[in-house]
Each structure stands twice: as structure tokens, then as C-alpha cells.
Amino acid sequence: MSTKGHFGNYGGQFVPETLMHPIEELEAAYDAAQRDPAFHARLDDLLRNYSGRPTPLYFAERLTREWGGGKIYLKREDLNHTGAHKINHCLGQGLLAVRMGKKRVIAETGAGQHGVASATVCALLGLECDVYMGEEDIRRQELNVFRMKLLGARVIPVSSGSKTLKDSINEAMRDWVTNVRTTYYMLGSVLGPHPYPTMVRDFQSVIGREVRVQIIEKEGRLPDVLVACVGGGSNSIGLFYDFVQDTQIRMIGVEAGGRGPKLGDHAARFAGGRPGVLHGTYSYILQDADGQVVPTHSVSAGLDYPAVGPEHATLHDTGRVTYTSIDDTEALAAFNELCRLEGIIPALESAHAVAQAKKLKLSPDQIVVVNLSGRGDKDVAEVMRLIG
Amino acid sequence: MTRIEKAFARKAFIPYITAGDPSLEITCDLVLAMAAAGADVIELGVPFSDPIADGPVIQRATERALNHGVTLPKVLQLAKEIRKQSQVPLLLFSYFNPLLSYGLERLARDAGEAGIDGVLASDLTVEESEPYRSIMQGAGLDTIFLVAPTSSPDRLRKIASASTGFLYAVSRTGVTGEQLELAADLKEFLGTLRTYTQLPIAVGFGISTPEQVRAVWQEADGAIVGSAIVKEIEKHIGKRDLVDRVAAFSKWLRA
Numbered sequence: 221m222s223t224k225g226h227f228g229n230y231g232g233q234f235v236p237e238t239l240m241h242p243i244e245e246l247e248a249a250y251d252a253a254q255r256d257p258a259f260h261a262r263l264d265d266l267l268r269n270y271s272g273r274p275t276p277l278y279f280a281e282r283l284t285r286e287w288g289g290g291k292i293y294l295k296r297e298d299l300n301h302t303g304a305h306k307i308n309h310c311l312g313q314g315l316l317a318v319r320m321g322k323k324r325v326i327a328e329t330g331a332g333q334h335g336v337a338s339a340t341v342c343a344l345l346g347l348e349c350d351v352y353m354g355e356e357d358i359r360r361q362e363l364n365v366f367r368m369k370l371l372g373a374r375v376i377p378v379s380s381g382s383k384t385l386k387d388s389i390n391e392a393m394r395d396w397v398t399n400v401r402t403t404y405y406m407l408g409s410v411l412g413p414h415p416y417p418t419m420v421r422d423f424q425s426v427i428g429r430e431v432r433v434q435i436i437e438k439e440g441r442l443p444d445v446l447v448a449c450v451g452g453g454s455n456s457i458g459l460f461y462d463f464v465q466d467t468q469i470r471m472i473g474v475e476a477g478g479r480g481p482k483l484g485d486h487a488a489r490f491a492g493g494r495p496g497v498l499h500g501t502y503s504y505i506l507q508d509a510d511g512q513v514v515p516t517h518s519v520s521a522g523l524d525y526p527a528v529g530p531e532h533a534t535l536h537d538t539g540r541v542t543y544t545s546i547d548d549t550e551a552l553a554a555f556n557e558l559c560r561l562e563g564i565i566p567a568l569e570s571a572h573a574v575a576q577a578k579k580l581k582l583s584p585d586q587i588v589v590v591n592l593s594g595r596g597d598k599d600v601a602e603v604m605r606l607i608g
Numbered sequence: 609m610t611r612i613e614k615a616f617a618r619k620a621f622i623p624y625i626t627a628g629d630p631s632l633e634i635t636c637d638l639v640l641a642m643a644a645a646g647a648d649v650i651e652l653g654v655p656f657s658d659p660i661a662d663g664p665v666i667q668r669a670t671e672r673a674l675n676h677g678v679t680l681p682k683v684l685q686l687a688k689e690i691r692k693q694s695q696v697p698l699l700l701f702s703y704f705n706p707l708l709s710y711g712l713e714r715l716a717r718d719a720g721e722a723g724i725d726g727v728l729a730s731d732l733t734v735e736e737s738e739p740y741r742s743i744m745q746g747a748g749l750d751t752i753f754l755v756a757p758t759s760s761p762d763r764l765r766k767i768a769s770a771s772t773g774f775l776y777a778v779s780r781t782g783v784t785g786e787q788l789e790l791a792a793d794l795k796e797f798l799g800t801l802r803t804y805t806q807l808p809i810a811v812g813f814g815i816s817t818p819e820q821v822r823a824v825w826q827e828a829d830g831a832i833v834g835s836a837i838v839k840e841i842e843k844h845i846g847k848r849d850l851v852d853r854v855a856a857f858s859k860w861l862r863a
Contacts, residue, residue, distance in 0.1 A: 224735065234704055234731045236661040238756035238781050240763060380667065386658065393660040398782040400758060497705045497731065498658060510679040511709025512657040 225414020228534035233413040234497045239393075242400045247415045249320045254422075259315060266311045267426065270344070271301040275427075277434035277589070282561045290444065290582030294564070294592045295431055297455060304567065304594030305427060305455045306337035306408060312423035314341035317404035324348040324399070327406040328392040330357055330385030330451070331522035331569065332364025333594050334408030339373035347404075349373040352391040356383040357521045364598050382515045385451075385525045389499050409452025410529035413500030417529050424458025431589055432462055439587055445470045445580060448591035449572040450543065451487070451522045453529035455593035464540060471540065473532060474576040476518030477547035483508070487516040488545040489528045490536050503530040519548040519606070520568035520599070546572040552607060554578065555596065567594030568603070611697045612725050612750050612773040615648040616808035620830030621821065621862040623837050624701060624812075626653035626669035628678030630845045632686050638841070641855035643696035646862040651728075651832070654683050654702035661703075661730045663785030665835040668842065680710050684722040691723035699752065699773075704729040704736075712740055716747035726750030726773045734763070734770045741770055752776050757797050761804075768805035774830065775805055779813045785835045787814035790823055798827045818861050833861055 225231050233243060253259040267273040276299060280292040297305040317325055325347045329335030335351040342349035351368055355377050358365050368375050381387040389411075396405045410417040410424075435443055446463060448456035450473040460471050478486030486492065489504040496505040498513055506514050506526040518524040535541040546554075551568055554575035558566050566574060570593045577590045596603075623642050627635050639650050655673040659666065680702075687698055700719060707715055707729055719727065727744055734753060744751050750773030755764055758781060768775060777798060780791040791797075794811070801809060811824045812832030824831040840857045844850040 232736050233733050234736055235733060236730055236756070236778075237733065237754040237763075237767070238758050238778060240733055241756070241758035241760060244760070381657070390658050390660050394663075394783045397661065400781050496708060497703075499660070500731070502736075505705070507705070507709065509709075510681075511706040512674065513705075514657075 225418065227531040228537060230501070230503050230530035230533040231414060231417060232502050233500060234502065235413050235500045236397055238397050238400060243413055245320065249316055250415055250419050253316055253319060259319070263312055263315055267308065271307050271311065272299060273426065274430040274434070275299050277431060277438065279438065280562050283558070286561055287578055289580060290584065290586035290588045292577060293435065293443070293587065293589045295427060295459065295589055297427060297591060297593045298564070298566065298570070298595035302337045302340050303597065304333040304337065305424060305458060306334040307340065308426055308458065309420045309423040309454065310334070310337040310341040310406060313406045314345045314347065317347060317406070318345055320404065322402065322404035324403045325406050326350045326352065326392050326395050326403055327408060328352045328385065328388040329408060330524060331520065331567070332357065332361040332368070332598055333522060333567070335373070335375070336364050336367050336371070338406050338408070339368040339371035342373060343371045350376055350395070352376050352378050352388040352395070354378045354383040354385060354388050357385065360521050360602050361598055362601060384521065386513065393499065409454040410457050410531060411452045411499055411501060411527065417501065417531055420454055421457045421461055421531060424454050425461040427455070427458035427591065428460060428462030431459065435587065435589065442466060442469060443587040443589045445472065445582070445586070445588040447472045447474065447573045447577045447588060449474045449523060449569045449593060450528060450532060451525050451569060453532045455591050457529060457531055459591045460541060470542070472576060473541050473543045474572045475543060475545040476520060476523035476572060477545035478517040479548060484515050485517050486545065487518045487523050487525060489526065490543040491545060495533070498527045501530045503533040504528050504536070519551055520572065522567070522569040523572065544576055546575040550575040552603065555603065564592070565596035565600070566592055567596045568599045570594055610725060610750055610773060612649055612699070613808065615697050616774065616829045618648070619825040620648035620808070620810060621646060622649045622651060622810055622830050622832040623647050623858055624651035624653060624832060624834035625837060625841065626655060626666060626673050627683045627686060628655065628673035628676055629669040629838070629841060630672060631676060632678065632682060634850065636686055636689050637851045638854055639690050639696065640694050641851050642858045643694050645855045645859040647696060647858060648830070649697040649699055651699045651701040652683060652687070654680050654700055654706055656703040656706050659703065661783055663783040663835060665839050665842070666784050669838045680706050684718050687722040687724050697725045698723065699726045699728060700724055701728050701730070704732045712743045716743045716749060719749060720747040724749065726752050728752040728776065730754060734767050737770055745772060754778050755801060757781060757791065757793065764801060764804045768807065771807060774808040774810050775801065776832070777801060777809055777811045777828065779811050779815070782813065784813055786816040790814070790820055795827050818863050821861050
């Protein structure tokens with residue numbers, strides 16, 4: 221295998237040939253942007269003045285007292301404009317699309333957060349925006365669907381397969397292969413063919429860089445544990461990336477345990493999957509014995525996906541990051557707890573990370589940073605349906 | 609010279625069908641009937657759950673096949689059955705994951721034994737094609753790759769040198785499916801491609817009429833028809849004359 225875009229054995233470029241040219245174009249454009257101070261200046265300005273970065277690192281005092289373990293800090297990505305970390309890579313990719321002269325953007329979305337962030341950035345930069353979204357996710361995330369429409373995007377329902385994130389990526393890739401000359405594919409996670417996993421990680425790594433500065437300001441030292449949920453893996457890699465070399469820090473990625481450990485009932489790729497190729501990259505995939513990708517389940521649409529970003533696959537194999545899973549019930553309990561104890565309604569995705577933090581056996585002098593990747597407004601209707 | 613290369617002694621007509629649509633038994637009959645009706649190579653689609661390069665027609669065929677539990681081992685078994693009655697060159701057409709999951713060494717051995725002549729994975733780029741390529745070629749299987757109208761000269765060169773059997777030229781950007789007219793720039797694209805390869809060139813994606821087949825033959829060595837045939841199958845599912853109808857359709861296309 222070539223070494224381009226590989227993380228250990230994982231990653232790479234597995235796409236229909238028609239897409240290779242736009243992918244090579246994207247690689248070149250991204251490399252040039254990386255070296256261009258004007259690109260960084262514009263991105264930094266938007267992150268600060270449009271999205272509201274740096275997001276706060278908040279000491280959750282009541283949660284800490286209630287749990288009686290280590291000190292819990294919440295990285296408040298939920299306070300970003302549009303309510304989640306997705307805006308970080310959308311601003312970056314939007315500026316890149318403009319640089320490349322593309323007038324139309326397509327995106328896929330699960331929970332709707334990446335779709336909303338894409339629609340937002342397209343409105344800001346004057347780009348046409350079509351978002352593919354599974355019918356099942358449209359039902360679960362009605363509010364985000366309307367938000368995207370308000371922002372001028374077209375939401376295209378996807379009725380194939382499991383009608384969730386996986387299928388909306390299939391449709392987005394089909395659109396891309398058809399309209400490759402005019403269209404920028406704003407992929408929403410550290411997934412897909414190279415350069416997406418690297419590029420999206422670079423745009424998200426602002427999370428960890430801010431945490432480093434903020435925790436030293438507050439505690440005078442680095443944290444002991446980092447916790448983040450892992451769907452495709454963008455918020456978690458964003459938090460982890462700057463700390464990978466600080467090997468004394470434990471890092472925990474939390475997958476969706478869904479209804480239970482049976483294949484099809486969860487989205488725990490590391491526990492229940494094996495390496496394979498899906499959506500352009502080689503990574504851990506939930507698949508059957510014949511290499512068919514299996515349906516997944518999670519209460520949270522953003523974690524409901526059968527593959528995981530390739531960099532996570534290598535972080536898993538080397539043991540640098542520990543991957544665990546939290547089931548639907550535990551996530552809902554953590555959702556409630558954060559609402560009542562801290563007055564923060566978290567995204568159900570982020571609630572998985574909160575639930576995992578609760579399980580850690582830490583002493584009071586230890587510090588844990590939990591990435592609160594998004595806010596839960598979008599989930600309120602679904603939670604109401606589930607717990608009344 | 610491989611059996612696939614020999615098939616290009618005349619202008620080749622290459623139908624695609626999804627194995628197991630609507631059943632493996634009917635696929636066997638379809639292959640035999642199409643071979644008798646003048647098909648020079650037959651592409652057997654091995655269904656994959658996430659066919660990102662395919663349009664709605666082949667997506668539906670894939671879904672039907674998967675619903676019947678069609679797997680790669682069953683398709684290899686089917687090839688053995690076909691080989692008892694026909695020597696028509698067979699090409700396995702799939703995505704990379706089912707092949708990888710089966711095991712590349714094992715696939716090369718079993719496909720060779722089953723009488724398969726070549727393999728194509730539509731999401732396998734030439735960059736990622738080792739060790740797949742040497743394993744398949746080592747077992748005497750042709751490795752066919754796609755070239756697209758968007759492929760740069762550098763890529764055309766790399767892909768041509770990685771391919772054996774023939775080069776599969778995608779007629780236009782997009783997924784599989786019929787279209788009314790062939791792309792205007794097809795002739796120019798094929799002309800460029802010729803300068804990079806001695807291999808036969810077959811054109812696929814969007815070909816659905818005898819006129820289009822003939823137009824493709826003027827510029828290339830073979831015409832591949834997928835969705836139009838799969839749609840003809842779909843139209844006759846459950847009917848007794850399905851095989852005859854599809855064979856007649858195939859003959860009409862080849863005329």
C-alpha cells in the first residue's frame with residue numbers, strides 16, 4: 221500500500237476512479253492553504269468572532285462533588301455558534317471551497333449538527349448547499365432539519381438502507397461522483413479518503429490546543445484524563461490530538477453501546493468490528509462474516525455509524541487511546557444528571573462521554589476533561605419521546 | 609493471451625448482471641443464455657451493502673440479492689456451475705470490502721479454481737492495489753481497473769500499467785445508470801487513453817441501446833451494458849419468460 225494518508229495500517233484512498241482527480245485537487249488546495257498565512261488569519265478571525273472561540277473550559281463543581289472522584293472540567297464546544305464542534309471544520313472547509321472556486325457544497329449529516337454547521341458556513345460564504353440526511357434521522361432531528369432550511373440549504377432525504385448517516389454518506393458520494401467538477405464535498409468527520417481524516421483533524425485540533433492553555437491557567441498543570449465520544453471521531457480527535465505525545469495522560473474514546481452487545485444493536489466498532497473498507501478508508505467496521513456492513517443502533521444519531529476514523533484505529537491498536545462504550549440507558553441518565561446538576565442540556569452524543577467520566581475511579585486531586593461536543597436542544601424532542 | 613483478451617478478437621459486447629438477482633439459479637441460466645446470444649465477457653456483480661458507485665437500478669438489484677443471502681462463496685459456487693456448461697469469460701465485479709473480508713489469497717485461489725477470469729473492485733484505486741494486484745495476477749486472474757474522464761494523464765499511465773485483460777473506461781462522471789446520449793467528449797477521452805495502453809478498451813456507464821453500443825464500438829474495443837440489462841431483469845421478475853426476454857434484449861443490444 222502507498223503511504224499517502226495512512227495512519228499505521230489504516231486510512232488511504234478507496235474511491236471510484238472518477239473521484240481521484242478532485243481528491244488530488246483537494247489535497248493540493250489544502251497543502252497550499254496550510255502554507256498561506258492569509259488563510260489561517262481568516263480562519264482564526266472567523267473562529268473567534270463568528271463562532272465565539274475559544275470556548276470555555278468550565279469546572280463542573282456540582283458534578284464533581286456529586287460523583288466524589290476527580291475534578292471534572294467540561295470543554296464547552298456546545299457554546300460554539302450552531303451549538304457543536306462541527307463549525308470548526310466547516311469554517312475551514314468552507315474557506316477551502318471558496319479558494320478552490322467551487323460554488324456548490326454537499327454534505328451529509330446524522331444528528332444534523334454537521335448539516336447545520338455546513339448550511340451556516342455556506343450562508344456566510346455565499347455557497348449553494350445541499351445536505352443529505354437519512355429519513356430516520358430526519359424524524360429524530362426535526363428541529364435541525366428546519367434550521368438547515370432557514371439557513372437556505374436544501375435537505376435531501378435518503379431512503380436507502382438503514383436511512384441513517386451511513387446511507388447519507390453513500391448518497392453524498394454518488395452526488396459528488398456525478399458533479400465532481402463543480403461541487404465541494406464538505407465531509408463531516410475524520411472519515412473518508414485522504415486528505416479528509418487529516419484535514420478535518422487539523423481543523424478540530426484547536427479544541428485540544430485551547431484545553432492545554434486553559435487547564436494550565438486554571439490548575440497549573442495538564443489533566444490526567446481526557447474523555448470524548450466517538451462517532452466518526454472528529455470531536456475526540458480534536459481534543460486528543462494535541463496530547464498524543466503527553467503519554468502520562470489517559471485518553472478515553474467512548475462509542476455508542478446502544479441497546480446491547482449484539483451485532484446490529486450498537487455502534488461499538490472496536491468491541492464488535494474488524495478492519496475493512498467503507499466510504500473511502502480502511503478502518504474498523506461493523507460488518508458480517510461476508511464483509512457486508514451491518515446496521516447500527518444508538519439513541520444518538522451522531523454516533524450511529526458503522527465505521528470509525530482511521531486515525532482512531534491506529535490509536536486503538538497502539539493502545540494510546542482506550543475505547544469503551546456507553547449504552548443508551550447510561551447516556552440518558554448522564555443527560556439528565558448534567559441537566560439537573562449543572563443546568564447544561566448536552567447533546568446525547570456528548571452525554572456518552574459524561575457517562576463514561578462518571579465511571580472513572582479517580583482521586584479528588586486528579587483532573588479529567590470531558591469534551592462537551594454539542595448542546596442538546598436538538599435532542600429534547602427525542603428525549604421527551606423516550607422518557608416522557 | 610488470457611481468455612478475456614481473446615474475447616476482444618471482435619468488437620466485444622459485455623453485459624453486467626448482479627449475481628443472485630433475482631436468484632442464483634436464474635443468474636446461471638441468464639449467463640448461459642446471454643453467452644449463447646453473443647455476450648463476449650460477462651460481469652458478475654458480487655453485491656455489497658454500500659454500493660457508492662451505483663445508481664438506483666443496480667442498487668435495487670444489490671438489495672434483492674442481499675435479501676436472498678447472496679455471498680461471495682455462493683457466487684464462486686455459481687461460477688463453477690456455469691463452467692460446467694460454458695467457457696464464456698467471467699469477471700467478478702464488486703467493491704473492495706467483500707473481497708478483502710473473504711481474504712485476497714483465498715479469493716485468488718478459489719476464484720481461479722471456479723473458472724473466474726478476472727476481478728474488478730470499483731472502489732479500489734491503483735494506489736491501494738498492492739498486494740491485491742500481485743496476488744490476483746499470480747493466480748492467473750486479470751485485474752481490471754476503471755479509468756475516468758477526470759483521470760489525469762499521470763493517472764491514466766499508472767492505471768494502464770496496473771491493468772491486465774482490458775481497461776474499463778467510464779463514459780462519464782457519475783454513477784452507473786442509463787442515459788440518452790453518450791458524453792460529447794468521449795471520443796477525445798478514448799483517443800488520449802489509446803496513447804497510454806496496448807490493452808483493449810471497453811466503455812461502460814450509461815449505455816442502453818444498440819445505437820450506443822455501435823457508437824462505442826467505433827471508438828473502443830468493447831461496450832459494457834449494466835443498468836439497462838438489470839432493469840430488463842427487474843421488469844420480468846416472477847415471470848416464466850424472464851431468461852428468454854433478457855437474452856433477447858441482450859441480442860438486440862449486440863446486433
